[in-house]
Amino acid sequence: MKRRTLVGGIAAAAAAAAAAPGTASPRRIGMSDVDRLQTRFAEIIASDHRHGGQLGIEQRAAALADEALNLQNAGSATQRVRSSLYASAAAFRSSAMWAAIDGRRYDVAKAHMREAQALAEMSGDQAIKFRIWSHAGAMYRHMGRPAERVGCPVPGLHGRPVVRSAGERERASAVPG
Numbered sequence: 001m002k003r004r005t006l007v008g009g010i011a012a013a014a015a016a017a018a019a020a021p022g023t024a025s026p027r028r029i030g031m032s033d034v035d036r037l038q039t040r041f042a043e044i045i046a047s048d049h050r051h052g053g054q055l056g057i058e059q060r061a062a063a064l065a066d067e068a069l070n071l072q073n074a075g076s077a078t079q080r081v082r083s084s085l086y087a088s089a090a091a092f093r094s095s096a097m098w099a100a101i102d103g104r105r106y107d108v109a110k111a112h113m114r115e116a117q118a119l120a121e122m123s124g125d126q127a128i129k130f131r132i133w134s135h136a137g138a139m140y141r142h143m144g145r146p147a148e149r150v151g152c153p154v155p156g157l158h159g160r161p162v163v164r165s166a167g168e169r170e171r172a173s174a175v176p177g
Contacts (some may be wrong), residue, residue, distance in 0.1 A: 034084045036069055041092060047144045048095065053102030061099060062112065065092035065119070086123035090116045094112030094132050109139050 042063055048057045069087035096114035113136055113158060120129045140146060 011077055012110070015153075016070070029071050029075045029077035029081055029085070030099075031081060031084065034068075034081065034088055035091075037064060037071075037085075037088050040064060040156070044092075044095065048099060048102075053099055053104075055099075055103065056104070056107075058096045058108070058112075059100035061092045061096035063092035065089040065096065065115070068092060080133070083123050083125070086119050087125040087128050089168065090123055090125070090128045090132065093119060094135055098135050101135065101142060103144070106139060106143055113139070 041061075044057060044060050044064065047060075051057065066089075068085050071077075071085055075143075077085070093112050093116035097109045099114055100106070100109035100112055113132060116132045120132055
């Protein structure tokens with residue numbers, strides 16, 4: 001066997017092994033992946049505005065949250081992207097919660113709320129934490145349990161002017177009268 005043939009064969013085998021499935025470098029997850037999820041989320045929100053409270057909307061939002069979480073394990077990503085994925089998953093779960101509230105499925109809404117709160121905490125996104133708190137307030141108001149909606153269950157939000165004023169509005173609307 002000629003030396004060039006042997007070296008060429010080894011190089012070709014090495015290239016084929018590198019391209020083999022399962023041995024490629026991990027996928028890079030980026031903000032374009034988050035943007036694609038957000039685009040699909042906008043479609044769910046539009047459907048919710050047209051139809052509201054339907055189980056299908058709740059299920060689609062919850063499935064999108066699961067998809068965002070699956071992306072966490074699909075490859076490497078920066079901390080910014082990971083935080084955005086957690087915030088997106090929290091927003092998607094929050095919308096599933098809202099659809100369940102709108103459909104008067106309160107036990108299911110509470111389960112979505114707990115999941116959304118945990119995801120929001122992992123994201124560090126104060127805006128989504130506040131949105132979940134606001135949805136919880138509406139849920140407890142519909143359930144006739146206004147005392148449960150008065151307290152802010154979101155750490156780090158107490159004392160912020162926008163939260164104080166929103167919280168005061170929530171408390172004022174909870175008082176019969």
